[in-house]
Amino acid sequence: MVPNLVLRLFLIGVLASEIWTQDRPGSLSSECLGSLLRVALNAEYFEDKYLIFAVVDQFGTAQEIDETLAAQCGYTIEYNYWGNIEFRASIISCYTHIESDVYTLTVQIQAANNPDMKNALTHLKIVSCPYSPWHPRELVCETNYMEVSVRRNVPQITADVLQDEPEDWALAFPEATAGAVSIWQVVFHLPTGRKALLASDAQNAGYGLNTTDTRILLRAPYNATEAQLVKVRGVTFSAVRASTFYKQRWMILMVDTAVACPIDGMEYTDDTIIWTIPKNLQTLSAGATSFNDLLVEIGVDLHKLSAREIASRKYVLSNNTDEITIQMPIGAEGGYYKTHVSEGQHGTKYYINLFLEHQWEDNRWGVTKHTIIKKIETPFKLVPPTITNNTNSSIRLVNVTVGTFLPDVELVNLTIDDTTVTVPEALQHGYKVYETRYPNGSKGYIIETPFDVPSIKKEYLTEDTRLYTLNVTLGFIVQPTHETFTVPVITISPVKDAVLPSARGFCDDDNLYLTVIHGNVDQNWLPFISNLSLSSDAAQKHNYGLDDNGTHLTIRVPLYAPHVLYEEIHPSGITASLHLTMKDNTHADMIDFSISCRFSPKELIDCLPNGTMVITALKLAGITDLDTSLFVLRDKQCRPVSVTEKSATFIFNMNTCGTSRKFEDTVMTYENEVSYFRPGSTTPIYQLKCACQYIINETIVVQYSSRNNPAPSVEPGFGSLALTLRLFKDQSYSDSYVEIEYPVVKYLKEALYFEVELLHSEDPQLELYLEDCWATTSQDRDSSPQWSIITDSCENAEDSHQTIFHKVDSDSRVKFPTHLKRFEVKMFTFMQDGNALLEQIYFHCSVVICDARRPASDLLCARRCIPRKQRLGRSVEAYHMHGHVSSGAVLMKSK
Incomplete structure (x- = not known):
């Protein structure tokens, strides 16, 4: 088949500045193969060359071969993936010179290193092949065309006619037999009727028509318009049924030029190829009533195989009344394997060029010779590469062999720790790569690297064993198709060299x-x-x-x-x-x-001079399901005023909550205990005894007075509160930036006016406080780097970026001033290596919502700047909630 602009065979125009008209020794070889001739190109010489094929006509003109001319004139150009290229021709092709049963064809091949064909070298190969005798009918099924040639006969003259005018017949007969023969018309027999084409119209339609002194020839491409697909015993044939009319000087003769070639008939098992060719096709045997097989032979690459060769290669040839079957093992001698890639996976296909020659005799045609050339390609077979771990722990060297591959596979890169490097560059990462060849022509790759390279993962396995893990991905390319695939290589090697922390x-x-x-x-x-x-x-x-x-x-x-x-x-x-x-x-x-x-437990109990006990009860490690909010004192009505996941804080007077008192010498002791009961139980599973001691000889003035029990009050409950952080355009805080205006562009040191607001609340007893505010270069408030703007409710006091708080008053927009906080900061940018990072900046604040009635009980909600390190650790957190809020992006613009 002639490839169309595929790989190295390019059928393009010639711009040759240097031409050699001789055959360089060893570059070309030829042979005669029955009714076909072949020119083989030396793969080593023509490797990576751009080629143009042509044949030279009787006038010395090179006729360049393209796909149409090849199918019409009887030429085939084939290559395989290993670089072998060959040219085949029918010995009665368009430009063959015939003399005394010797068929001569001149083939021209131009070779260049570049596709523009400059400085191309021209090689001429003259091939002469004798062929005799011809059979009455010969059929050839090439890979790109179908050909039929039949013997033409001048009708024999009967004896009585010769007796009437013997001199006239004696003069006319030689003239008739020597008269120029020309094909006049071709009539195609179609299911819808007959279709007649003049010889010139048939040639324009892609058919090849030719005559010799003794034969008429018709050649057709498989996809010819008049070709019909005929199924015989499950095998599809492309068939052309035609009658060819040719004329001599004083008569018109007709010959049947039907041809049929199989286009399938292949079956594959895991290890066997089965090729079935039905016999006695109606297209080829119309009018015949008796058949007799004369010869069935098979071969590889147009070379016939003897019975001994067929047996040694484990081929099986079967011939019965209806069909011929060839069975052969995949991988048998005569074919070759080629690497392919399917869905990123490595595999192979097996290729072999078979041919079949079948001769039979019938009572219409006499002897017919049918030659079928079949290029077989098996389905893709997945072949996962093997990975062999040869790691040598004694020399602390990871050694892995990956393979085997056919010679057309090449390792081109390695991916190490998400970094892809070429094979030469891998050495800089501590990896050595070797190619190893095997006796059968296949190859593998060896990867070596020491244990201590950073990309080798080291894991603790047991007290004295570490796992060394190689995780590298190898990238391969297949030549010459340039298909690519990868092989992940993961090997784990346990080595007894672990030293635990x-x-x-x-x-x-x-x-x-x-x-x-x-x-x-x-x-x-x-x-x-x-x-x-x-x-x-x-x-x-x-x-x-x-x-x-x-x-x-x-x-x-x-x-x-x-x-x-x-x-x-x-x-x-x-x-x-x-x-x-x-x-x-x-x-x-x-x-x-x-x-x-x-x-010492002194931090858990605080005994105040005014008779108040402050107790912090801690959750013990052994009680996993303990709920600190259910801690109680002796008087179970006394509940903690502050609860965390690990602790509960009680604040109560020593005369309440079931506190007991006792005197010992000069010491007065008040005692209580914190208990925890599982729901429905009367026995505590947790008890913390607490005591406050006072020296009796100290003078403490205590005033007692009676009062009514206070009325019940409702404390703020827990819920979800909405917060917002807005950036305003000036100090009036009347016009804020909306979402579509972000990112907001500001100049360095330009003032930014921020406002944090508690939304959707009508509770005047709530008050919003800023705990911390900071800036980042990312929307993630926990990302780095960060710049503090407000810390522990205190403004940043750095001279160049001082934060300024602004008072909030009631107006038409602000109903509850305690629900808002405003501050101002100068625009800045982050620095890296002395250079400003012109990135977007995001601002964030952590916010606490407090009960405005109880600021004294929790310094976190005090209305003044108190650094965290000075705050009491027992704040009454039950009266406030925490939240976070962030702004949109602000981008610095350089002037």
């Missing part, structure tokens, strides 16, 4: 400490307390300390931090513990450490 702990008056001594398995492990990463912003907000000098990791956690567990609370002390988990980068638990210390 160890830890020691200690405590001071206010903190728990753990120091972890690194081993060789925890380079990428991360420290966690519960599910909190100690490298997160949340850990920093809790004042957790983290210091890693490469060999030691030291962690500091305050005693009353949220993640400290309390195992025992006793008047003599509190037993608190800290549990640290080291996790790998997948957050899988790897190893745990813990420290427990006993602390």
Whole structure:
């Protein structure tokens, strides 16, 4: 088949500045194969060349071959994926010179290194093939055309006619036999009737018509308009039924020029190819009543196989009354494999060029020779590459072999840690790549890298074993089709070389400490307390300390931090513990450490001079389902005034809530206890005894007076409150930017006027306070870097970026001034390496909603700037709620 602009065979015009008209030795070879001739091109010489094929006519003119001319004149150009190229021609093609049963064709091949064909070299190959004798009818089914040639006969003269005018017949007969023969008309027999075309019209339709001294020929492409698809015993044939009329000087003769060629008939199993060719086709046997098989032969690449060769290659040839069947194993000698890619997966196809020659005799035609050339391509077969781990732990070297591949596969890149590098560049990442060849011509690739390269993942497995994991993706290309596929290579090698981290702990008056001594398995492990990463912003907000000098990791956690567990609370002390988990980068638990210390309980009980007790009850580690909001005192009506997940705070007078009093020498002691009861139970599962002691010889003046019980009051409940952060255009706070105006563009140091408002509330007893405000370069308020604007309700006092609070008064828009806070800040930008980052900036605030009636009971809601480090740790958080709010983007514009 002539490829159409495929790979190296380009049928284009010639611009040759240098022409050689000789056949360079060894570049071309030819052979005669019955009624076909073949010119083979040396793959090594013509590799990566651009080629033009032509034949030279009787006038010395090169007729360039394209697909149409090839099918019409009897030429076939084929190549395989291994670079082999061949030219085949019918010996009675259009431009063959015939003399005494010797058929000569001159083939011209132009080869160039560039598609423009400049400096092309021209090679001429003259091929002469003898062929005799011809059979009365010969059919050829090539890969791109069908051909039939039949013997033409001048009718024999009967004896009585010769006796009447013997001299006249003697003179006329030689003239008739030597007279020029020309094809006059072709009549096609179609299901709808007959269709006659003059010879010139048939040639314009793509048919090839030719005569020799002894034969008439018709050649047709498989897709000819008059070709019919005929199914015989399940096999589809392309058939042309035609009668060809030709004339000599004084007569017109007609010959049947029907031809039929199979276009399928192939079946495939996992390991076998089955080719079935029905016999006795009606198109070819019309008018015949008797048939006799004379010969059935098969071959590969147009070379016939002997019976011994057929058996050695494990081919099976069957011939019965109705059909001929050829069975052959996939991969048998004579064919070849080629790599292909389907849906990104590596696999192969098997190719082989078979041909069949079938000769039979009937009572109409005599002997017919039918030659069928079949290019077979098996379906795609998935072949996953094998991966062999040859890692040598003694020399600490990962060694992996990937393969096997056919020679047309080439490794072109490796993807290491999401970075794709070429094979030469892989050496810079610590990877060596070798190609290894096997005796059968296939090949594989060897990947080597030391254990200590960063891309080798190291994981702890047991007390002394580490897993070394190679995870690299190999990228391959298939030549010459340029198909690509990848092979992920993951190998895991256990090696007994693990040194686990160890830890020691200690405590001071206010903190728990753990120091972890690194081993060789925890380079990428991360420290966690519960599910909190100690490298997160949340850990920093809790004042957790983290210091890693490469060999030691030291962690500091305050005693009353949220993640400290309390195992025992006793008047003599509190037993608190800290549990640290080291996790790998997948957050899988790897190893745990813990420290427990006993602390003085003085921070949990505060005895005020006015007779008030403040008790903070802590949740113990062993009671997982304990609800701190259900803590009670001896008088179960006394509930905590502040509750967190881990604690509950009580504030009560010593004369209430069931407090008892006793005197011992000079000491007066008030006692109560915090208890926790499971619902429906009368026995507490948690009891914390609390006591306040006063020295009796101190003088304390206490005034008693009677009063009525206070009327019940309704405290603010919990709910969802909406907040908004707006940016206004000037200090009047009358016109804010709307959503479609973001990002807002501002110049450096230009004033930004912000307003935070509690929405949808009509409660005048609520008051909004700003706890912290900050700026980021991302919409994520926890992202870095950050710049503080308001900290602990205090404005940023840096000279160049000072934050200014603005008073809020009632007006037509503001009904409750306590529901709003306003502040002003100068436009700034983040810096990196001394350069301004002209990125969008987002502003965020953490907000607390307080009960305006109880500011004194909680310094978080006090109406003045009080740094957090000066606040009491027992704020009555039941009277306020927290929230966050963020602005749209603000972009700095350079002047």
